Amino acid sequence: MGKILVTGGAGYIGSHVVKALGEKGYDILVYDNLSTGHEWAVLHGDLVVGDIRDRGRLDQVLDKYEVDAVMHFAAHIVVPESVQEPLKYYMNNVGGSLTLLQALQEHGVDKFIFSSSAAVYGIPEEIPVRESAPLQAINPYGETKAMVEKVLEDMAYAGSMNYVALRYFNVAGADPEGRIGEGKEDATHLITMCVRTAAGLRPEMSIFGDDYPTSDGTCVRDYIHVEDLAEAHILALQYLLQNGESQVFNCGYGRGFSVLEVVEAARKATGVDFPVRMAPRREGDPPALVADSSKLQSHLGWRPQHDDLQHIIATAWNWETRGRTRE
Numbered sequence: 106m107g108k109i110l111v112t113g114g115a116g117y118i119g120s121h122v123v124k125a126l127g128e129k130g131y132d133i134l135v136y137d138n139l140s141t142g143h144e145w146a147v148l149h150g151d152l153v154v155g156d157i158r159d160r161g162r163l164d165q166v167l168d169k170y171e172v173d174a175v176m177h178f179a180a181h182i183v184v185p186e187s188v189q190e191p192l193k194y195y196m197n198n199v200g201g202s203l204t205l206l207q208a209l210q211e212h213g214v215d216k217f218i219f220s221s222s223a224a225v226y227g228i229p230e231e232i233p234v235r236e237s238a239p240l241q242a243i244n245p246y247g248e249t250k251a252m253v254e255k256v257l258e259d260m261a262y263a264g265s266m267n268y269v270a271l272r273y274f275n276v277a278g279a280d281p282e283g284r285i286g287e288g289k290e291d292a293t294h295l296i297t298m299c300v301r302t303a304a305g306l307r308p309e310m311s312i313f314g315d316d317y318p319t320s321d322g323t324c325v326r327d328y329i330h331v332e333d334l335a336e337a338h339i340l341a342l343q344y345l346l347q348n349g350e351s352q353v354f355n356c357g358y359g360r361g362f363s364v365l366e367v368v369e370a371a372r373k374a375t376g377v378d379f380p381v382r383m384a385p386r387r388e389g390d391p392p393a394l395v396a397d398s399s400k401l402q403s404h405l406g407w408r409p410q411h412d413d414l415q416h417i418i419a420t421a422w423n424w425e426t427r428g429r430t431r432e
């Protein structure tokens with residue numbers, strides 16, 4: 106058995122997947138430029154510092170190691186930044202993915218798991234959203250994910266790649282043992298903001314918009330624990346290694362919480378009545394995003410173990426207050 110190449114494996118989600126792979130005994134090679142990732146987050150396997158846009162470096166790695174499959178997490182991920190600096194996002198998320206795919210094709214690697222996003226749906230017409238819904242991204246970040254999915258679809262049709270695209274909804278939480286978690290100082294995700302504000306790392310946090318067409322006017326999202334998402338990757342890998350055909354799956358719990366509901370749950374989980382401030386809407390935020398993940402459950406046998414908002418927040422709180430301070 107060869108290696109599993111994990112691009113972006115030193116980042117938040119990638120490092121949790123590397124942990125899950127390592128616990129299952131896979132031979133892992135992390136490829137990461139450490140732009141937002143951290144060496145300390147790689148708990149298993151070897152880390153090669155390299156960039157997905159660097160074809161020479163990719164060739165060195167693929168010449169040296171036998172790679173059975175690739176998990177591709179490396180990307181820029183901040184939606185508002187993608188609106189301000191679209192080219193940065195197209196160059197890394199699309200250009201980098203194309204460079205990687207070309208190198209893989211030329212080295213005969215034909216199994217690929219792609220970190221896609223609910224952002225590909227834009228403002229979905231039906232909630233919960235199914236994989237068959239039209240792709241209508243409303244920001245450059247979502248466009249980059251949809252473009253790479255299209256490339257993969259065409260490569261699969263041509264017989265040069267078998268892939269699973271996992272469309273993540275809102276990923277949150279941390280390793281329950283507190284060894285790894287969100288490591289980006291400037292992370293913008295809601296649950297991270299809540300626990301960092303509760304921990305006193307920020308004076309207050311903002312709620313962007315309270316006039317959306319939702320029950321309390323704030324945006325509704327489907328929060329999935331990063332460990333359940335990691336398990337979806339393991340199942341997708343096993344599926345591809347058994348020669349499963351290319352598929353796209355939503356990854357979420359099928360239940361939405363508003364920003365205000367998350368803030369209340371975070372105040373309860375942390376025991377801190379931290380301050381929040383109402384702010385104008387952000388560009389590129391759809392009102393509600395909730396997954397229909399029945400396909401992931403029926404096709405891959407995915408059974409979530411951490412579907413509990415309080416628990417998700419508690420693991421993030423544990424990481425921020427105990428784990429992260431050790432780094």
Ligand SMILES: NC(=O)c1ccc[n+]([C@@H]2O[C@H](COP(=O)([O-])OP(=O)(O)OC[C@H]3O[C@@H](n4cnc5c(N)ncnc54)[C@H](O)[C@@H]3O)[C@@H](O)[C@H]2O)c1
Nearest residue numbers: 113115116117118138139140141142156157179180273276
């Ligand atoms: N966090 C979420 O809620 C969420 C939701 C949907 C999709 N995703 C996708 O999941 C993936 C991982 O997200 P994350 O939250 O872990 O982000 P992250 O920033 O923590 O991880 C990304 C990793 O990729 C690395 N990287 C970036 N550009 C690179 C390049 N050119 N070459 C090599 N390495 C590079 C970074 O150093 C980092 O370690 C991304 O593709 C993202 O689009 C995340």
